[in-house]
Amino acid sequence: xxxxxxxxxxxxxxxxxxxxxxxxxxxxxxxxxxxxxxxxxxxxxxxxxxxxxxxxxxxxxxxxxxxxxxxxxxxxxxxxxxxxxxxxxxxxxxxxxxxxxxxxxxxxxxxxxxxxxxxxxxxxxxxxxxxxxxxxxxxxxxxxxxxxxxxxxxxxxxxxxxxxxxxxxxxxxxxxxxxxxxxxxxxxxxxxxxxxxxxxxxxxxxxxxxxxxxxxxxxxxxxxxxxxxxxxxxxxxxxxxxxxxxxxxxxxxxxxxxxxxxxxxxxxxxxxxxxxxxxxxxxxxxxxxxxxxxxxxxxxxxxxxxxxxxxxxxxxxxxxxxxxxxxxxxxxxxxxxxxxxxxxxxxxxxxxxxxxxxxxxxxxxxxxxxxxxxxxxxxxxxxxxxxxxxxxxxxxxxxxxxxxxxxxxxxxxxxxxxxxxxxxxxxxxxxxxxxxxxxxxxxxxxxxxxxxxxxxxxxxxxxxxxxxxxxxxxxxxxxxxxxxxxxxxxxxxxxxxxxxxxxxxxxxxxxxxxxxxxxxxxxxxxxxxxxxxxxxxxxxxxxxxxxxxxxxxxxxxxxxxxxxxxxxxxxxxxxxxxxxxxxxxxxxxxxxxxxxxxxxxxxxxxxxxxxxxxxxxxxxxxxxxxxxxxxxxxxxxxxxxxxxxxxxxxxxxxxxxxxxxxxxxxxxxxxxxxxxxxx
Numbered sequence: 043x044x045x046x047x048x049x050x051x052x053x054x055x056x057x058x059x060x061x062x063x064x065x066x067x068x069x070x071x072x073x074x075x076x077x078x079x080x081x082x083x084x085x086x087x088x089x090x091x092x093x094x095x096x097x098x099x100x101x102x103x104x105x106x107x108x109x110x111x112x113x114x115x116x117x118x119x120x121x122x123x124x125x126x127x128x129x130x131x132x133x134x135x136x137x138x139x140x141x142x143x144x145x146x147x148x149x150x151x152x153x154x155x156x157x158x159x160x161x162x163x164x165x166x167x168x169x170x171x172x173x174x175x176x177x178x179x180x181x182x183x184x185x186x187x188x189x190x191x192x193x194x195x196x197x198x199x200x201x202x203x204x205x206x207x208x209x210x211x212x213x214x215x216x217x218x219x220x221x222x223x224x225x226x227x228x229x230x231x232x233x234x235x236x237x238x239x240x241x242x243x244x245x246x247x248x249x250x251x252x253x254x255x256x257x258x259x260x261x262x263x264x265x266x267x268x269x270x271x272x273x274x275x276x277x278x279x280x281x282x283x284x285x286x287x288x289x290x291x292x293x294x295x296x297x298x299x300x301x302x303x304x305x306x307x308x309x310x311x312x313x314x315x316x317x318x319x320x321x322x323x324x325x326x327x328x329x330x331x332x333x334x335x336x337x338x339x340x341x342x343x344x345x346x347x348x349x350x351x352x353x354x355x356x357x358x359x360x361x362x363x364x365x366x367x368x369x370x371x372x373x374x375x376x377x378x379x380x381x382x383x384x385x386x387x388x389x390x391x392x393x394x395x396x397x398x399x400x401x402x403x404x405x406x407x408x409x410x411x412x413x414x415x416x417x418x419x420x421x422x423x424x425x426x427x428x429x430x431x432x433x434x435x436x437x438x439x440x441x442x443x444x445x446x447x448x449x450x451x452x453x454x455x456x457x458x459x460x461x462x463x464x465x466x467x468x469x470x471x472x473x474x475x476x477x478x479x480x481x482x483x484x485x486x487x488x489x490x491x492x493x494x495x496x497x498x499x500x501x502x503x504x505x506x507x508x509x510x511x512x513x514x515x516x517x518x519x520x521x522x523x524x525x526x527x528x529x530x531x532x533x534x535x536x537x538x539x540x541x542x543x544x545x546x547x548x549x550x551x552x553x554x555x556x557x558x559x560x561x562x563x564x565x566x567x568x569x570x571x572x573x574x575x576x577x578x579x580x581x582x583x584x585x586x587x588x589x590x591x592x593x594x595x596x597x598x599x600x601x602x603x604x605x606x607x608x609x610x611x612x613x614x615x616x617x618x619x620x621x622x623x624x625x626x627x628x629x630x631x632x633x634x635x636x637x638x639x640x641x642x643x644x645x646x647x648x649x650x651x652x653x654x655x656x657x658x659x660x661x662x663x664x665x666x667x668x669x670x671x672x673x674x675x676x677x678x679x680x681x682x683x684x685x686x687x688x689x690x691x692x693x694x695x696x697x698x699x700x701x702x703x704x705x706x707x708x709x710x711x712x713x714x715x716x717x718x719x720x721x
Contacts, residue, residue: 046240046692052206053684054197055215055246056080058182058266059515061196062681065204067693071685072638073674078200081178082192091195095174101445103165109157173434173450184268185217185287187224194231201236211240211702213688215249215680216720218270219287225720226713233708242691242702244721245279246680247272250511252690253676253683255633258502259509260494262486262526263680264516267292271489275502283496285489291482293318293516296466303462313431313457320429322421323463324520327528328483332461334425393417421520427463428456466519483529491534494624507624513677527627536623632676639676687721 049066055074062074082091181193212232216225225243232241247261251274263270269292271285300314300323309317317323326332394414421427434450441447469481480488494506512523634640676682691701703719 045696046209046211048689048693050207050210051688051692052201052204052210052212053214053681053688054200054212055681055684056182056193056196056217058180058185061200062678063200063204064681064685065206065210067685067689070638071636071682073678074681076200076204078196078203079178080182080196081175081180082195082199083178089191091179091192091199093196093199095171095176095178096168097171097174099167099169100164101167102162104160105163107159107161109159182217184289185219185265185270187220190227194235197231198235208237209239210236211242211688211692212236212238213242213244213684213691213702215246215684216243217246218272218284219268222717225716229703229708229716230713233705233713237705239705240692240697240702241708241716242688242719242721243716244684244687245272246270247274247279248277248721249680249683249687250513251277251683252686253633253679254511254630256509256630258505259511259630260490260506262490262510262512262514262517264512264514264522265292266516267294269486269489269514269516271486271493273493273497273506275497275499275506280493280497282498283493285493288485288489291485292514293519295470295482296516296519299468299470300462300466302470303465304459312433316431317429317457317459317463318466318519321520322427322429322459323466324421325467325483325522325525326422326464327521327525328532329528330422332464333423334461390418422464426458426460428458430454431457467522467525483526484533486526487529487533490530504624508626508628509630510627511630511679513679515677518677523629527629530627534624535627536625632679636682639674639679639682691721 051065051067053062053064053074055062057080059080061078061080063076063078064074078093082093083095084090085092085096179189179192181187181189181196187193214228214232220228229241229243232238246263247270250261250263251257251259257277258275259273261270261272261274263272268287268289269285270287273280273284297311297315297318300317301309301311304314304317394417396417416424432452432454435453436448437451439447439449467482490510494503497503497506510527512526517523632639691697695701697704700719701721703716707715
């Protein structure tokens, strides 16, 4: 088979709301060039679909009608009496004919001209409405394909829009919820409809690992209506304990929660959707008090976060914001974007000066400092904050023909929201009796714990806890990664340095002997697991649980001790580490060698990962670090991984490791062969 070219590779990543597509691989991988809404509209003919809404509009047009009733009727015969009188005057008329010939010809020409009248007539025209969603059919719901005919029409529309050449391989991202039958049906359609020479069906979680360049990771994909939790070890997706299509853990659930809280105040669902995407909507870590209140979002699960000492408030922050005036945060400059950090400080300084000038103009000199301080507060400390709501309002106008038409004009206005903007991830009041009082963060944390502990290789679990990747457009909400890491830390992380594990530590020294004149400690013949060398001042029960499979340490003071009946016992021993309970939770930082993806999004970007890791390591909660943005970033890392995989599979490998299904093999085996080539 001839090798494929970069510019001929077609990549499609279907989603519940948006389908990403791109033809060709650029030199430096970029976000998807085409974004298609995952919807189709029924056409007039049954079984056919249209990509846009087709509307019928009745217009009134003027139609020209020719009236022939005024023309002379030559076929009508004259009456009998008129014939005799005309005969008597025939000679006289003949003599005068030449004199009046010119005048009669002019009159006859004017009488022979037909009359034209204009009649108004109604006419039906068809026009496309690119902004309407009325009557749309979404073929994918919760990751699963619910309408195959519509889904095939969507793929055909994407293929025809990009218009690839004949020798074009196709790589398609598969959702975890797709069954084996779904994959076979899709494979058959791709080969029979598009006549592709090669087809690759790649798991979405594995594509994320290709994007981050890691062989082991825990993938948390927050979508529109669901969330997927997957553990990947050695580039192999672990199907044991995989969290597939967790209902009520996506972005739509957060919108519904905001709508439930703000509907009594007159908010519509569209307002709540734009509020969720704005910069003032934030997910606060568990235990963080709401601004203006003394209560907390959720009671803390432990006495203190792991590793948090009495000086944590001074080390992490949280003091008066005016104490930082004139101080540059070097850590933020090193770990983040310097230009963005300096621009943010300039914006805060401008807001402070504006507030001071406004207060001075009003003559309230005493309120100037308070107004400036309020303007400089972070979002998590403000009780109320405004956001800009945009909507299209209809306006009735007339066209050049005087016909009434409806046009839509963008209207913007500011809406102020209270502390409800911090409760998007909390449990819904309507579903408390059905699902309990667990919110989105608690549900995801429990599923992550179950997924990692279901991995058969226990030695990989510690690395999976330290290589978490949070992505998906549902995770773009501000503070979501930090809040999820904080929830996992409080629920499942054990800290060996915590004071609750250092009580009742047995001493290795015995009581001094009264005889012999010596104070030498008596060593135990067989040291028990309670005195394991790895027990660095921690609870012996914790050491016994985490080092149960470790070999007994040799006793150098008693070389005659029989360690084991099997001399090869230490040869095949492999320590599993702290596999039962994690000692740390970290987010994996995205790669730095893709400039088009760097520091654009907020969900899984480097700033969010750094903030979450700092909060987890210090035991505190760093809020307001990652900002929400409409730009495309690492929350769509699945498509970045698809580009990397397409380069490796189609260009570098060229089918040597069975990365794709060729058309020859499809003709021999059929669509079931896709299971042997599935990534």
